[in-house]
Amino acid sequence: MFSITYKALTFVKKYTLEILIHSLSELDDAMPVLADALGSRRKIALYGNLGAGKTTLVQAFCRWLGVEDTPTSPTFSLINEYGYRDTDGKLALVHHLDLYRLKNEQEAFDIGIEEVLYDPWYCFIEWPQVVEAMLPEETVKIQLDILSETARRLLIL
Ligand SMILES: Nc1ncnc2c1ncn2[C@@H]1O[C@H](COP(=O)(O)OP(=O)(O)O)[C@@H](O)[C@H]1O
Ligand SMILES: [Mg+2]
Numbered sequence: 001m002f003s004i005t006y007k008a009l010t011f012v013k014k015y016t017l018e019i020l021i022h023s024l025s026e027l028d029d030a031m032p033v034l035a036d037a038l039g040s041r042r043k044i045a046l047y048g049n050l051g052a053g054k055t056t057l058v059q060a061f062c063r064w065l066g067v068e069d070t071p072t073s074p075t076f077s078l079i080n081e082y083g084y085r086d087t088d089g090k091l092a093l094v095h096h097l098d099l100y101r102l103k104n105e106q107e108a109f110d111i112g113i114e115e116v117l118y119d120p121w122y123c124f125i126e127w128p129q130v131v132e133a134m135l136p137e138e139t140v141k142i143q144l145d146i147l148s149e150t151a152r153r154l155l156i157l
Contacts, residue, residue: 017156024150027056031064037156041138043117045128048144053152054126057144058096061124067094078102078111093121100127108134 017037019030038044046054067082080096095116102108108131116123117136128135141157 019154019156020147021053021152021154022150024056027053027060028063030154031061034061034154034156035064038140041140042120042122043136043139044122044124045132045135045139045141046124046126046144047128047141049146052144052146054124054144055098057142057154058094058124058126061122062094062096065092065094065122079113079116095119095121095123096126097123097128098126099130102127102130104130105134 017033019033021027021030046057048054062082062084065084067084069082078097078099078101082094082096083091084094086092097113097116099108102111108114113131114134117131117134125131125135143153143155143157145153145155147153
């Protein structure tokens with residue numbers, strides 16, 4: 001099983017949730033824990049090196065939400081949009097951004113990023129550094145670290 005640690009970071013006066021995933025097969029089990037930690041917050045900035053598991057995490061979260069397919073919008077290749085049914089059966093959306101190739105904030109504006117940062121839907125952002133100044137205050141920052149070939153640490157900041 002994955003393990004969870006609550007740490008009181010008194011020096012920054014906020015709580016951090018650490019989720020240790022020992023292998024890929026445990027990732028799905030961690031999704032309800034992650035969803036619980038997110039609460040009503042819908043904007044998630046994902047930090048971590050190439051291969052840390054950012055995309056894999058978004059895929060697992062989408063599976064947990066009940067997203068059936070993961071279509072890629074050809075018009076906005078940097079912004080993927082997935083649909084799922086919420087608990088009331090209404091259509092809801094997940095936006096998934098990979099900003100690795102984005103050079104500056106202007107490019108982010110140009111592809112319409114503020115819209116997905118300020119709408120009511122889930123929005124996961126890989127490589128969020130370039131849009132950090134644009135992120136809503138409630139954005140949840142998650143740091144992913146590689147512990148071994150199969151193990152990852154998720155730090156919810
Ligand atoms: N526990 C784990 N959680 C997430 N990914 C894992 C885990 N163990 C191994 N992996 C592998 O690590 C790679 C992560 O790749 P990816 O999600 O594309 O990373 P990123 O988007 O951060 O560059 C995938 O090949 C995945 O199968
Ligand atoms: Mg990725």
